[in-house]
Amino acid sequence: MVGYAFMGAAHSHAWRTAPKFFDLPLTPRMRVVAGRDAAAVAAAADRLGWESSTTSWRDLLTRDDVGLVDVCTPGDTHAEIAIAALEAGKHVLCEKPLANSVVEAEAMAAAADTAAERGVLAMVGFTYRRVPAIQLARRLVEEGRIGQVRHVRAQYLQDWLADPQAPLAWRLDKTRAGSGALGDIGAHVIDLAQFVTGESLTGVNGMLETFVHERPRPASLSTLGGVAGEGTGPVTVDDAAVFMGRLSGGGLALFEATRFAWGRRNSIRLEINGSAGSIAFDFEDMNVLHYYDAADDAQTAGFRRIVVTDPSHPYTGNWWPPGHGLGYEHSFTHQVVDLVLDLAAGRQPAPSFADGLAVQRVLDAVERSAAERGAWIDLTPET
Numbered sequence: 001m002v003g004y005a006f007m008g009a010a011h012s013h014a015w016r017t018a019p020k021f022f023d024l025p026l027t028p029r030m031r032v033v034a035g036r037d038a039a040a041v042a043a044a045a046d047r048l049g050w051e052s053s054t055t056s057w058r059d060l061l062t063r064d065d066v067g068l069v070d071v072c073t074p075g076d077t078h079a080e081i082a083i084a085a086l087e088a089g090k091h092v093l094c095e096k097p098l099a100n101s102v103v104e105a106e107a108m109a110a111a112a113d114t115a116a117e118r119g120v121l122a123m124v125g126f127t128y129r130r131v132p133a134i135q136l137a138r139r140l141v142e143e144g145r146i147g148q149v150r151h152v153r154a155q156y157l158q159d160w161l162a163d164p165q166a167p168l169a170w171r172l173d174k175t176r177a178g179s180g181a182l183g184d185i186g187a188h189v190i191d192l193a194q195f196v197t198g199e200s201l202t203g204v205n206g207m208l209e210t211f212v213h214e215r216p217r218p219a220s221l222s223t224l225g226g227v228a229g230e231g232t233g234p235v236t237v238d239d240a241a242v243f244m245g246r247l248s249g250g251g252l253a254l255f256e257a258t259r260f261a262w263g264r265r266n267s268i269r270l271e272i273n274g275s276a277g278s279i280a281f282d283f284e285d286m287n288v289l290h291y292y293d294a295a296d297d298a299q300t301a302g303f304r305r306i307v308v309t310d311p312s313h314p315y316t317g318n319w320w321p322p323g324h325g326l327g328y329e330h331s332f333t334h335q336v337v338d339l340v341l342d343l344a345a346g347r348q349p350a351p352s353f354a355d356g357l358a359v360q361r362v363l364d365a366v367e368r369s370a371a372e373r374g375a376w377i378d379l380t381p382e383t
Helices: 006-021 038-048 057-062 075-087 102-116 132-142 181-197 328-345 353-371
Strands: 032-034 052-054 068-071 091-095 122-125 149-157 201-209 214-222 225-234 240-247 252-258 267-274 277-282 288-293 304-307
Touching: 006 038, 006 328, 032 038, 032 057, 038 052, 052 057, 057 068, 057 075, 068 075, 075 091, 075 102, 091 328, 102 122, 102 353, 122 328, 122 353, 132 181, 132 267, 132 277, 132 288, 149 181, 181 201, 181 240, 181 252, 181 267, 181 353, 201 353, 240 353
Parallel strands: 032 052, 068 091, 091 122, 149 252
Antiparallel strands: 149 267, 201 240, 214 225, 240 252, 267 277, 277 288, 288 304
16 A cells, blocks of 8 residues: 555555455455655554555565555555556556546556556545445436436535635645545545436536635644644645536536535535436435435325445445444445455456546546636547
8 A cells, every 4th residue: 555644544444344344255465555754654554454664655566465556645646656556567446536637547547458458457446436325326226216317416515624724735735636625525426426327427617716825834734634833835726616517318417515614524415316206315424315206195205214224235234233334434445345356356346447537537627617717618538
């Protein structure tokens, strides 16, 4: 694994946990973690369960005991690490968004296609797909339970930057993060909308806004946030994004991504209205899916609250008795489970680097639209 902070900790937990709760055809061995600071990465290896550590990610490429490289670094390093790993014959799991630009994402997708011809596979980490309620939502749409998709409303709301004194972090530097709320959290709801509906966005228009243009330089940083230090530095990414789009099936979609929504710690909201019903989800109540069947009798019609913890629901039979909910970390474990099963079967994991590229094209189109005062941007494989 490369990187050991917030995402590195979540991924490490998943690699440790997956074989203990799921019957896997391959057993992950957590061989080595890479990071720039020798003392810090050694401490992380000990804390997170890795057998060894190194200060050079390139060391991973020449080790015979490394079969997969898990990329948990900021976006500016994704392309270099992932492409090199694939060329070295290592499977790759790469955090989202896939890259900082369409050009980088195209190169990564091309490298993944070439590697796949040799049986070397790659996956991008849109982990919210692996929430059981989201999987159930996808199943209901596939079964035609809500009919033809008419509307999608997708929001990702956070508040960790709402305080203008929150310190400058790497996620606020365009050279490292690529974009702000748009790419960091907007990428997730773009992927969820396309995954659950089974459709793609064919065009978008939108707005981006930066509310706080200068922030204190950090004295220290934590997972999301930190302690302000002396002096200030520029914020070079968006704080919020709002955009709308059209789906390939003709439906309309509305998206919002912000880190300025006080009181919304990590609220991912997805509602899909179809010709025969609706589904609704909020990650802050992540074990519940709301489902409305338009065929119900008018006297008793209403949204049905489904607690998605039954053994018949996706993934949940390997965990606790019904009603004993899962948490944020479980989606990462499910990601490892699906990836290992796909690797053992020699089949392409999903979401693929091509899926990551598709999301990157949407992010790029929203940025171009915002730069052109909300112009409509068509999305084709060439844009």
